[in-house]
Amino acid sequence: xxxxxxxxAFADTLGDAAGxxxxxxxxxxxxxxxxxxVRFDPVTEADQxxxxxxxxxxxxxxxxxxxxxxxxxETAGASEYRWILDPxxxxxxxxxxxxxxxxxxxLYHEGxxxxxxxxxxxxxxRYRGWMGHEPGAIVTVRGATQPxxxxxxxxxxEAILSTTDPTLFxxxxxxxxxxxxxxxxxxxxxxxxxxxxxxxAGHIDCVIESGLNIYDIxxxxxxxxxxxxxxxxxxxxxxxxxxxxxxxGDGGVRDEVVGMLG
Numbered sequence: 228x229x230x231x232x233x234x235x236a237f238a239d240t241l242g243d244a245a246g247x248x249x250x251x252x253x254x255x256x257x258x259x260x261x262x263x264x265v266r267f268d269p270v271t272e273a274d275q276x277x278x279x280x281x282x283x284x285x286x287x288x289x290x291x292x293x294x295x296x297x298x299x300x301e302t303a304g305a306s307e308y309r310w311i312l313d314p315x316x317x318x319x320x321x322x323x324x325x326x327x328x329x330x331x332x333x334l335y336h337e338g339x340x341x342x343x344x345x346x347x348x349x350x351x352x353r354y355r356g357w358m359g360h361e362p363g364a365i366v367t368v369r370g371a372t373q374p375x376x377x378x379x380x381x382x383x384x385e386a387i388l389s390t391t392d393p394t395l396f397x398x399x400x401x402x403x404x405x406x407x408x409x410x411x412x413x414x415x416x417x418x419x420x421x422x423x424x425x426x427x428a429g430h431i432d433c434v435i436e437s438g439l440n441i442y443d444i445x446x447x448x449x450x451x452x453x454x455x456x457x458x459x460x461x462x463x464x465x466x467x468x469x470x471x472x473x474x475x476g477d478g479g480v481r482d483e484v485v486g487m488l489g
Contacts, residue, residue, distance in 0.1 A: 231357060237288055238332050238344045240255075240357070244284055245277040245314055245330040246348030252276075253349055255323045268481055269318045274298050277314035277330065285310055297442045307337045311445035316345075317391075317419030324349050327421040333445030343446030345424050354424045356450030364427055364453030374397065375454035377476030378429035383407065383483045386432035388414045389422040395437045400471070403461070403488045404435055410487070423447040423474055427454035432476050433484060438468035447474070457481065461488040 252273035260269050284301075285294055293304030296312040310332070316323050317328030330346040345354040353374065357365035364375035380386050388411040397402050408414050411433070418425070420443075425431040425451050429468045436443075444466060448458045451474050461471040463485045473488065475481035 229336065229359070231342070231359065233337075233393070234334060235342055235355060235357065237284075238334065238342060239353070241281045241284055241310075241312075241332050242330055242344050242346040242348075242353060244280040245332075246346060248280045249273040249277040249315065249330070250348055253321065268436060269322060270298060271315070271318060271321065273321065274318060278312055279337070281312055281314070281332070282312075297440070297489050302385050308341075309335045309338075311335060313420075313442040313443050313446070316443060317350065317421070320417070320419060327418045329420040329424070331420055331446035333442070333444065333447075333449070335445065335467075337402060338467070340448040340452075342446060343445050343449040345446055345450060347421065347424075351406045351422070354427060354450050356427070356448075356453035358449050358452060362449070362453040362483060364450050366424075366428060374425045374451070376429055377427060377451070377454050377456040378432070380432045380477040380480050383410045383480055383487075386411050386413075386480055387416055387430070388433045388435065389416070389425075389431050390414075391419050391422070397437075400437050406487045407433075407435060407484055418445060423451055426456060426474055426476055427451050429454075429476070433480055434474040435472070435488070437461075437471045439472050441467070441469045444472055451476075459485070461485065 254311045257272045260425040278296045291305040294302040313331035316331045321328045332344040342357040351369040353367045456476040458474045460466045
């Protein structure tokens with residue numbers, strides 16, 4: 228059995244440490260490097276400082292846990308627990324001074340999502356979700372905590388759809404996304420992990436992405452699932468490793484969208 232309260236409390240500690248490391252750089256001068264590749268792939272001083280802070284705390288509190296972070300890779304562990312960290316999901320938004328980025332903290336056990344936190348320290352918002360016999364999700368906004376709950380949606384024609392960037396898609400993916408977008412009621416772009424939080428909070432109905440890494444989605448699966456929605460691959464399969472990802476609030480919308488993405 229997991230000591231879920233202890234693990235969630237520790238994840239909160241990680242979120243606090245990451246936020247403290249990041250906020251001095253937000254909307255302030257900071258160093259940005261390009262990781263390289265076909266597209267500009269930025270990493271900032273804030274990304275690296277936040278991941279270092281979280282890794283130090285994990286090593287102190289759970290030295291047998293594995294760690295995978297976007298900036299500093301994999302650290303092996305002797306147990307079946309694995310922390311999966313994206314210190315700033317939405318680095319491009321961070322660079323632009325936009326508050327749609329977030330700290331993603333996921334914990335897998337035996338390769339399956341157990342808990343996740345999406346923290347937006349500038350806005351004072353923290354979204355938490357957990358799996359198990361009684362999955363759940365809560366949000367704390369400026370000290371006030373309430374449950375997270377996805378909303379019902381009559382169908383894609385009534386749905387708000389989101390993706391971070393239409394250039395995520397290539398070839399047949401572009402056409403598949405266009406089919407969904409053209410049927411949806413409204414489409415919004417550019418929100419990275421914040422779109423998933425809004426889905427869990429009942430404001431967005433569907434998020435479609437491609438090319439995600441495990442650290443882009445690990446923390447978000449328990450949040451969306453705990454709020455009553457779900458996350459899957461475009462074909463309806465498992466999305467815990469990333470790739471082509473669909474998150475939904477209403478199961479009817481999920482079935483409709485999976486049928487259009489294939």
